[in-house]
Amino acid sequence: AQTFKLALIPGDGIGPEVVAEAIKVLDAVASAEGIEFEKTEFQLGAARFLETGDVLTDEDLVAISAHDVILLGAVGGVPGDPRLKNANIERGLLLKLRFSLDHYVNLRPTVIYPGVPSPLASHGDVDFVVVREGTEGPYVGNGGVIRAGTPQEVANEVSVNTAYGVERVVRDAFARASARRNKLTLVHKTNVLTFSGNLWKRIVDEVGATFPEVAVDYLHVDAATIFLVTDPARFDVIVTDNLFGDILTDLAGAISGGIGLAASGNINPDGTYPSMFEPVHGSAPDIAGQQKADPTAAILSVALMLDHLRLPDAADRVRSAVVADIASRDGSARSTSAIGDAIVAALS
Ligand code: NAD
Ligand code: IPM
Ligand code: MN
Numbered sequence: 046a047q048t049f050k051l052a053l054i055p056g057d058g059i060g061p062e063v064v065a066e067a068i069k070v071l072d073a074v075a076s077a078e079g080i081e082f083e084k085t086e087f088q089l090g091a092a093r094f095l096e097t098g099d100v101l102t103d104e105d106l107v108a109i110s111a112h113d114v115i116l117l118g119a120v121g122g123v124p125g126d127p128r129l130k131n132a133n134i135e136r137g138l139l140l141k142l143r144f145s146l147d148h149y150v151n152l153r154p155t156v157i158y159p160g161v162p163s164p165l166a167s168h169g170d171v172d173f174v175v176v177r178e179g180t181e182g183p184y185v186g187n188g189g190v191i192r193a194g195t196p197q198e199v200a201n202e203v204s205v206n207t208a209y210g211v212e213r214v215v216r217d218a219f220a221r222a223s224a225r226r227n228k229l230t231l232v233h234k235t236n237v238l239t240f241s242g243n244l245w246k247r248i249v250d251e252v253g254a255t256f257p258e259v260a261v262d263y264l265h266v267d268a269a270t271i272f273l274v275t276d277p278a279r280f281d282v283i284v285t286d287n288l289f290g291d292i293l294t295d296l297a298g299a300i301s302g303g304i305g306l307a308a309s310g311n312i313n314p315d316g317t318y319p320s321m322f323e324p325v326h327g328s329a330p331d332i333a334g335q336q337k338a339d340p341t342a343a344i345l346s347v348a349l350m351l352d353h354l355r356l357p358d359a360a361d362r363v364r365s366a367v368v369a370d371i372a373s374r375d376g377s378a379r380s381t382s383a384i385g386d387a388i389v390a391a392l393s
Contacts, residue, residue, distance in 0.1 A: 048081040049354060052112035052319065057090040057134075058328025059338035059381075060118025066340035066385025067116065067347045070363060073389045074351070078359045085112065091122035091134050091328075100137035106145060114350050115142070115321035118343065119328040136186060143179050146318035148311035149210065150217050151177035151287075152349065153294040153325060155277070160372040161302035168300070169278035174225075175297060176218040176282060177290025179311055181210045182241075184287045206241040206286070211248045217314055218284035219256040227259050228281035232269045232289055241286070249284070270296060298325050298342075302371075305339025308346040310353060322350040336380040341367055344388055366391035 053068070055061035068084075075082055087105060094100055109115060120138055122129045143151075157163050157171040181204075188202040222229040231249045235242030246263070253261045264272065266289045272279060273296050285293065298307030307325035324342030332338055345367055351360035369391040370384070379387070 046079050046081045048083055049114060050112040051082045051084045052109045052115045053084050053086045054089050054109075054115065054117040054120070055086065056118040056120040056328060057092055057122060058119060058330050058333035059326075060090070060120065060328055062118075062333070062336065062338050062381045063324060063340040063343035064116065064118040066381060066388075067343040069385050069389050070344050070366070070392070071116075071347050073392055074347075074359050074362050077362070077392065078356065080356065080359065089138055090120040091126075091129055091132065094132045094134060095122075095128060100132055100134060101141050106141070109142070110146065110318060112319050114319050114354065115146075116343075116347065116350060117142075117321055117323040119324065119326060121328045123330040140184060140186075142321060143311050146311075146321065147313045147315070148179045148318075148321060149214055150310075150312040150314055151175075151179035151290060152310040152312055153177060153290070153297065154308065154349075155294075155297040155301045157277075157301050158306075158368050158371045160374065161306070162374075162376065163300060163302050165274065165277070165300055169276075171277045171280075171301065173277065173280035173297075174221060174282055175290055175294050176214060176221060176284045177294065178210065178214045178285070178287050180287075181205050181207060182287030204238070204241055204286070204288075206244050208244060208248065211245055212252065213314075215245075215248050215252045215284055218282050219252055219259055222259045222282040223256055226281040229253070229259050229261050230269075230280055230283045231261065231263045232266050232283055232285040232293065233263075234266050234289070235263075236265060245286070266293070269293060273297060273300060294325055303339065304342070306341050306345070306371075308342050308344075308349055310346070310349040312353065320350075320353050322346040322353070336382060337378075338381050340381050340385050341371070341388070344385070362392055363388075365393060 055064040154174040183204040185205045191199045233242050298304040304326045309325050311321040348360045348363040366388045370388045
């Protein structure tokens with residue numbers, strides 16, 4: 046059988062709960078499709094840090110890199126926990142993985158599935174994907190603090206945008222638009238962030254000239270939040286920087302029926318490094334350990350992983366089962382594992 050090496054990072058809070066369901070679904074699909082996943086679990090996150098003081102060792106990073114793909118639940122402790130003050134799990138673990146493994150395409154699709162309780166009263170056909178730049182922008186950590194802790198403190202966060210980094214993600218976004226509905230929206234804040242804004246705009250124009258079939262438009266990020274609520278059906282592919290993409294995709298999750306449905310892929314399209322799939326949400330300390338989390342986002346992240354491994358039939362099986370399960374939801378509460386079991390049962 047075709048065999049893939051899968052690195053599992055269940056993480057913290059609801060991470061392990063949703064990953065357990067994603068694995069149930071993956072195992073069922075793999076056996077139906079005659080494929081195999083050899084799994085290695087890595088205990089990483091706030092819990093590991095509190096136990097050992099490690100965030101992500103070089104040894105872990107090398108071991109993870111030797112896999113074909115990575116599935117991550119969520120990492121991070123309770124925001125503000127003083128014991129995690131110096132750990133910086135988000136930067137030291139999650140961003141370190143995304144940066145080291147060159148995950149420059151952070152792919153975050155949004156579909157409003159039939160029957161889903163979207164908070165939008167009427168929304169039409171919503172099916173778009175945010176291509177969020179994953180390795181640059183304000184996330185690089187290129188700032189610094191001077192006179193820390195004093196009334197004269199200065200805290201700088203520098204957004205880094207390279208022509209190389211912008212071009213490769215813009216090119217990927219155009220290719221996706223060309224394979225979808227031929228529409229690409231650049232979201233930025235070019236009226237204020239003119240240095241990076243001009244670079245993004247220029248590169249979209251240049252790359253766009255080589256995709257004449259793709260219609261291009263532009264929205265400032267503040268206006269984009271309006272249209273995500275009032276007319277989300279207008280979007281096909283949105284390409285945007287790391288921070289705008291972070292914010293827009295939580296909003297996108299909310300309009301599509303909840304953050305518990307929002308899946309993502311951190312993709313290295315070159316295939317030099319393993320890509321990593323994870324729900325958009327975090328470790329949700331407020332509901333952790335209670336079997337209250339919706340595992341659908343993690344399960345749909347498995348579908349994105351199967352797409353990436355060029356197993357479209359397997360991916361479609363997962364998505365169809367999720368669509369069937371969502372259509373049958375009547376608002377009554379189900380446990381995390383009950384949802385996972387129902388989706389397994391709905392697999393064709
Ligand atoms: P969060 O996404 O964890 O939670 C926000 C809200 O959404 C909470 O009310 C939570 O209960 C709810 N929620 C999240 N996932 C859900 C699910 N599957 N089903 C039902 N409800 C769900 O965001 P936060 O509270 O800002 O962050 C908590 C921790 O997670 C922080 O340490 C943060 O840094 C970390 N975080 C990690 C990732 C990641 O690992 N990729 C992503 C975002 C946040
Ligand atoms: C996400 C998260 C991360 C991000 C954090 C935890 C670093 O919010 O995956 O959306 O900002 O990218
Ligand atoms: Mn986020």
